[in-house]
Amino acid sequence: MRTQPSTIEYVDEKGTPIRVVRSAKRKKTISGAWKQDTMVVSVPAGLTEHAERLLVADMVKKVMRKVARGSATDPDAQLAARAREMDAQLFGGRADPSSVSWVSNQNRRWGSASLNSRRIRLSDRLRAMPQWVQDYVLAHELAHLVEPRDGHGPRFKAALSRYPRVHDANIFLSGVSHGYHAAAKPGAHAPGDLPLGGEDDIDDFDDLDGGFGEFGQAAG
Numbered sequence: 001m002r003t004q005p006s007t008i009e010y011v012d013e014k015g016t017p018i019r020v021v022r023s024a025k026r027k028k029t030i031s032g033a034w035k036q037d038t039m040v041v042s043v044p045a046g047l048t049e050h051a052e053r054l055l056v057a058d059m060v061k062k063v064m065r066k067v068a069r070g071s072a073t074d075p076d077a078q079l080a081a082r083a084r085e086m087d088a089q090l091f092g093g094r095a096d097p098s099s100v101s102w103v104s105n106q107n108r109r110w111g112s113a114s115l116n117s118r119r120i121r122l123s124d125r126l127r128a129m130p131q132w133v134q135d136y137v138l139a140h141e142l143a144h145l146v147e148p149r150d151g152h153g154p155r156f157k158a159a160l161s162r163y164p165r166v167h168d169a170n171i172f173l174s175g176v177s178h179g180y181h182a183a184a185k186p187g188a189h190a191p192g193d194l195p196l197g198g199e200d201d202i203d204d205f206d207d208l209d210g211g212f213g214e215f216g217q218a219a220g
């Protein structure tokens with residue numbers, strides 16, 4: 001029996017939600033792409049169900065491989081994956097950020113978290129630093145989403161203390177900031193000394209204005 005133009009949805013054996021769009025206009029070509037959380041595969045109508053099943057499975061595999069390759073080289077995808085992993089390990093997934101990305105216009109801050117949109121952004125200056133330092137800033141921003149009403153208060157600190165190298169990372173980053181201060185000319189503006197556009201609920205995780213003092217861990 002040959003298929004008619006229609007759309008069917010199911011979940012495959014690996015748990016991937018699949019939508020198959022059978023189109024009368026399509027003659028031979030098949031395409032596949034993620035749309036939100038669903039893998040959408042467009043196929044010509046009029047195939048046998050058996051042929052369609054094989055072609056769809058093949059296309060799903062291809063798209064999955066492409067996505068895997070993409071996230072291996074896409075720094076934002078890598079960072080988002082790291083954030084999910086850390087959120088699961090440290091906070092049982094409670095931070096649940098909506099997006100996590102590197103930004104280059106955030107020179108005065110190591111990181112920020114928007115409590116409304118749940119977006120996390122890290123300064124790409126961190127990318128030259130050790131993984132455990134990057135992880136610390138990520139843990140800091142995730143902890144803000146876990147304890148959104150606590151600022152840098154005791155509950156926030158308790159959450160953040162699940163990250164094992166808070167102390168070391170503060171020392172490392174204080175050292176970097178100190179060097180940055182020393183290199184700046186008196187009266188000069190820090191590069192990129194601009195507020196992030198339009199969001200009023202951004203956490204300022206300053207690296208230039210003594211933002212680390214509150215942790216009580218000065219570097220010597």
Ligand SMILES: [Zn+2]
Nearest residue numbers: 144203204205
């Ligand atoms: Zn903070």
